[in-house]
Amino acid sequence: MxxxxxxxxxxxxxxxxxxxxxxxDLWYTKARIYIVVIWLYKSVHFHPxxxxxxxxxxxxxxxxxxxxxxxxxxxxxxNDAEIARADVKYAGFEPVAINxxxxxxxxxxxxxxxxxQGALCAHRLARYGFTNLYGAKLVAALYDLKIPAxxxxxxxxxxxxxxxxxxxxxxxxVLSRDEANAYSIRRxxxxxxxxxxxxxxxxxxxxxxxxxxxxxxxESNEKVVDVVIPGWxxxxxxxxxxxxxxxxxxxxxxxxxxxxxxxxxxxKKSDDLYFRDFELADExxxxxGLA
Numbered sequence: 001m002x003x004x005x006x007x008x009x010x011x012x013x014x015x016x017x018x019x020x021x022x023x024x025d026l027w028y029t030k031a032r033i034y035i036v037v038i039w040l041y042k043s044v045h046f047h048p049x050x051x052x053x054x055x056x057x058x059x060x061x062x063x064x065x066x067x068x069x070x071x072x073x074x075x076x077x078x079n080d081a082e083i084a085r086a087d088v089k090y091a092g093f094e095p096v097a098i099n100x101x102x103x104x105x106x107x108x109x110x111x112x113x114x115x116x117q118g119a120l121c122a123h124r125l126a127r128y129g130f131t132n133l134y135g136a137k138l139v140a141a142l143y144d145l146k147i148p149a150x151x152x153x154x155x156x157x158x159x160x161x162x163x164x165x166x167x168x169x170x171x172x173x174v175l176s177r178d179e180a181n182a183y184s185i186r187r188x189x190x191x192x193x194x195x196x197x198x199x200x201x202x203x204x205x206x207x208x209x210x211x212x213x214x215x216x217x218x219e220s221n222e223k224v225v226d227v228v229i230p231g232w233x234x235x236x237x238x239x240x241x242x243x244x245x246x247x248x249x250x251x252x253x254x255x256x257x258x259x260x261x262x263x264x265x266x267x268k269k270s271d272d273l274y275f276r277d278f279e280l281a282d283e284x285x286x287x288x289g290l291a
Contacts, residue, residue: 065190070094070116074138076125084120090182105133109141118189123153123164134163140170148192152180160271161239162219168274172204203272206262210281213257225253232265238273245278252280
């Protein structure tokens with residue numbers, strides 16, 4: 001039963017018992033009940049440290065996650081950064097604001113490593129002229145430094161195929177803005193730590209699979225490739241930037257061409273797929289019954 005149904009039934013009960021005498025009183029009572037219900041809802045859903053799972057995490061003997069005390073906040077939108085700081089603090093970490101500008105992603109990654117043990121990075125940083133880079137690239141650089149980092153963005157549907165997919169093999173966790181809270185951020189950091197220490201989940205494990213190019217196009221002034229992955233879903237095409245493919249294979253890219261690549265076909269959503277280690281597949285033989 002929804003909140004409105006609960007309030008209506010409880011209000012009628014009060015009216016039938018004579019606790020409220022008129023419908024004017026009833027509307028006033030309803031308003032007060034709504035306030036109580038909303039307060040209770042927030043107490044349950046917005047206090048993750050009181051949740052059993054969160055308490056279990058903090059009591060866990062996982063020394064690796066317990067060694068993470070400071071999380072760098074890389075977000076040049078002030079309001080979003082403040083929300084992120086609150087979520088990170090509530091997740092049990094100390095937030096560290098990164099307010100300096102850096103010309104190179106490597107310099108920023110090194111600075112974060114010197115100041116924190118993990119990071120929460122927005123994706124579109126260049127829009128505000130803060131660091132002139134994509135958060136996805138930064139997360140990948142931190143991955144190489146063994147620093148767990150979660151990517152957060154409100155542009156997932158727009159950026160997933162190119163500017164995020166370009167580094168997706170080194171981005172264990174992507175959260176949309178509406179998914180980000182203390183609970184999901186802590187779980188995200190835990191997932192990153194697990195992967196950095198070699199424990200890949202099935203959704204992140206790569207397999208060498210066959211791809212069939214369906215189309216070659218352009219998105220955001222960048223060449224893109226649309227492929228079908230029979231081993232994942234033979235009825236859907238997935239897009240990635242052509243820059244992922246070795247330059248020596250670019251002249252062969254055309255609709256109908258088949259490639260081998262390592263892909264995490266255990267992913268449930270196309271957003272989470274990554275591609276790497278491309279090879280040109282042999283043309284099918286007309287006489288082998290597979291063409």
